[in-house]
Amino acid sequence: MVSIVIPRADGPSLQHRRGGSRRRGAGPVCAALLAGGLLSGCIGDQSGPVAQSAAVAVPREAPRTTGRERAGSDADHAKLVSSFGGEYRAPASLRLLTEVTDRLVRATDRPEETYAVTLLDSPVINAFALPNGRLYVTRGLLALASDTSEIAAVLAHEIAHVTLRHATARTELALRSQLVSKVVADVLNDPATGAQLQDQSKFALARFSRDQELEADGVGVRTLARAGYDPFGAGRFLTALNRTTALKTGTGMAGEPDMLATHPGTAERITLVTRAARLIGAPGLGVDERARYLAAVDGIAYGDNPGDGLVRGRRFLHPGLGIAFEVPEGFGIENTRNAVLGTTGEGSRRLLFDQVESHAGQGLDEVLKATWNDVIEPGSVENRMVAGNAGVTALSRGKDWTFRLAAIRMGERTFRMIMAAKGGTDPDGAFRRWTESLTALDPAEARALRPLRLVVVTAAPGETAETLAQRMVVPDKALERFLVLNGLERGAGVRAGQSYKVVVE
Structure with a gap:
């Protein structure tokens, strides 16, 4: 079961469970592999307090792991690639990544080691490495970087994880901590202390991972410079990453579990x-090779794959599920791995759409109650046809939010639609307009859907960031997204004859 976060009745958020996987994505894979110590780095932000290391005496017989031999198998590689949407075929981009990787490796303390780069078909901004030298980069990350030195900074960071044997050290610490807890709990018959040591070891591992990330950053910058790239590319890329996150959090939407999920504060x-x-x-010591980079990413897909659903303005279309709907005026929506999330600009209203499990013979009212953790208001459950489909709606009130809920059956699938309004106002009017917009997607329209593309254009004399941003086919904040994609600050001018990235259909 997968958890979805939306506003809760008595506070800022509540996890509501859903069944089935609508999209493939990065989160669970990163979590599972990190738990096993396989991923050397999922770039991201892990802000928050860090506890002190537990004082643990490690028995001599505690297991040890060394070297790169603990790498994942080909089967692990295939599963990981599959969970990120498969490989993305972009020969020019992959060739650039491979050449940059080779150049960086020659500048490391282990130039004899070999690496293989896989480009993943995922819009999530992420990169990570396995101990065997497999490097993974998403097309979402390619789209964000502005020049070759920035993508080299990401690769240098991940290579540093491998050369420093971070995954091996993390695995060893985890195994040794688990053994200590087990010995204390089982052999010394002290379950309470064993459980306490296990909790402490989690914090120790968190701090250990954080320190590894910072170490990989420092080593990565030095490698970047030794390879002849602009060492300031690392800071530029992290700044772009920070700004991208701000665009998401500014909408109040949770977004994808991207590279900001596992690392120290950006x-x-x-x-x-x-x-x-x-x-x-x-600055200016090394090269950035901006023109070369833009030529390599020109034309790559941007955003969601059509098979995973697409946002077009206020409409959401999913060819795989064969459905479409339109959110009310004022809502911005984001298609995440688990659900479609939406919010108004000021955050006072939010919505969620997902697919839920239902069993043969199970009534829709039972489905709604089984997938909602708060109290449904007595007498509010209503059986009615929703856009020609069997549906059930209900009302749930909390201290801070009022919720309208619906479970709708279309063919063999059951969908859940939830709208939340801050305070005691019932959002029923907007909720009904939204649910009534749910319809089967026209097959011809489904076949015509294409992913958005990142294209490189040349600024003409007199053009500005604003005029170039008008070419962007994005759900919202076109100017802000254009500036972030091109590493420009607000108010910055564009130069005639210079190349810039824009998002088009």
């Missing part, structure tokens, strides 16, 4: 890598 990392770059030299 602001701290920007400070660290910028300081490391300044110790090497002033």
Whole structure:
């Protein structure tokens, strides 16, 4: 079962369970592999307090792991690639990644090691490495980077994880901590202390992973410079990453579990890598190869795959499920791995759409109650036809939010639609307009759907960031997204004859 986060009745958020997987994505794979110590790095942000390490005496017989031989198998590689949407076929982009990787490896302390790069067909911004030298980069990350030095900074960070044997060390610490807890609990017959040691070891591992990320940042910047790239590319990329996150959080939507899910605070990392770059030299020391990079990413897909559902303005279309709907005016929506999430600009209203499990003979009212953790208001459950389909709606009130709920059956699938309004206002009017818009997707329209593309255009004389942003086919904030994609600050001008990335159909 997968958890979806939306506003709860008595507080800011509540996890409501759903069944079935509508999309493939990065989160569970990263979590599972990190737990096993296989992933050397999923780039991201892990802000928050870090506890002190537990004082643990490690028995001599505790297991040890060494070297790159604990790498994942070909089957592990295939599963990982599949969970990220498969490989993305972009020969020019992959060739660039491979050449940059080879150049970086020659500048490391282990130039004899070999690496293989896989480009993943995922819009999530992520990159990670396995101990055997397999490097993974998503097309979402390619779209965000602005030049070759920025993508080299990401690869240098991941290579540092491998050369520093971070995954092996993390696995060893985890295994040794587990053994200590088990010995204390079972052999010394002290379950309470064993459980306490296990909890402490989790915090120790969290701090250990955080320290590894910062170490990989420092080593990565030095490798970047030794390979001849601009060492300030690391700070520029992390800044773009931070700005992308701000675009998401500014909508109040949870978004995908991307590279900001597992790492130290981005602001701290920007400070660290910028300081490391300044110790090497002033800006302009190395090359950024911007033109080469833009040529390599020109034309790559941007955003969701049509098979995973697409957002077009206020409409959501999913060819695989054969459905479409339109959200009310004022809502912005985001298609995540598990659900479609939406919110109004000020955050006072939110919505969620997902697919839920239902069993033969199970009534829709039972489905609704089984998938909702709060109290449904007595007498509010109503059986009615919703856009020509059997449905059940209900009302749930909490201290801070009022919810309208629906379970709708279309063919053999059951969908859940939830709208939340802050305070005591019942959002029934907007909720009914939204649910009534749910319809079967026209097959001809489904066949015509194409992914958005990132294309490189040349600024004409007199053009501005605003005029170039008008070409962007994005759900909202076109100017902000254009600036982030091109590493430009607000108010920055564009230069005639210079190349820039825009998103088009």
